[in-house]
Amino acid sequence: MLETNQLEFKRDVTATKNYHMSKVKQEYSNHRHLVPSFHFVTLAALVVLLIGSVVYLFVDSLLLLKLLIVAMAFTITSAALHARSFAIRAQDRAIRAEENLRYFILTGQRLNQNLSLRQIIALRFASDEEFVSLVARTVEQNLKPDEIKRAITNWRPDYHRV
Numbered sequence: 001m002l003e004t005n006q007l008e009f010k011r012d013v014t015a016t017k018n019y020h021m022s023k024v025k026q027e028y029s030n031h032r033h034l035v036p037s038f039h040f041v042t043l044a045a046l047v048v049l050l051i052g053s054v055v056y057l058f059v060d061s062l063l064l065l066k067l068l069i070v071a072m073a074f075t076i077t078s079a080a081l082h083a084r085s086f087a088i089r090a091q092d093r094a095i096r097a098e099e100n101l102r103y104f105i106l107t108g109q110r111l112n113q114n115l116s117l118r119q120i121i122a123l124r125f126a127s128d129e130e131f132v133s134l135v136a137r138t139v140e141q142n143l144k145p146d147e148i149k150r151a152i153t154n155w156r157p158d159y160h161r162v
Contacts, residue, residue, distance in 0.1 A: 038082045045075040087162045096120055106132050118145045127154035 024030065034040075052068045099120050103111040106128060111120070112135065119138055122145035126134045130153060138148055 035082070037078070042075060042078040042082060045071055045078065049075060084162070091162055092117055092121065095124055099124055102128070102131065103135060111135065112139045114139060119143065119148060121145065122148035124158060125149060125156050126152045127156050130154060 049068060049071050052064065052071065056064055056068060096117060100111045103109070115123075115135070115138065123131065123135060123138065126148075134148065134151060137143065137151070143151070
């Protein structure tokens with residue numbers, strides 16, 4: 001049976017940018033995660049747009065219309081960037097789980113916890129025949145993601161990446 005500390009994943013800071021998770025034990029009191037640029041800025045801009053649109057129904061102002069267009073452009077851009085970022089983060093979690101399962105199926109052991117998320121993402125392209133040995137080589141030599149990809153001889157494509 002796995003212990004709790006074995007179930008905790010290290011999060012690669014370079015892969016998650018501003019979403020750094022420390023080694024603080026997660027529990028009910030600290031499990032929520034807000035993305036300030038989305039939850040406070042983008043959602044606030046949506047509220048401003050809604051209110052401004054209602055006001056524009058009653059006040060015919062060219063300046064208000066221009067401000068609403070700028071706010072709409074900002075909000076759409078921010079929402080699009082956040083949607084992309086959130087989708088990639090969810091996909092990264094899925095890749096980590098898939099590669100952990102694949103390694104377990106092939107070896108009966110969990111994937112080495114010293115591997116970074118970026119290394120695991122690069123390893124997903126390796127065929128089953130070379131996956132286990134490439135994982136060992138990556139751990140021993142601390143290969144960079146590009147080095148891992150270049151070392152793959154039998155490429156396993158991923159056509160479903162966002």
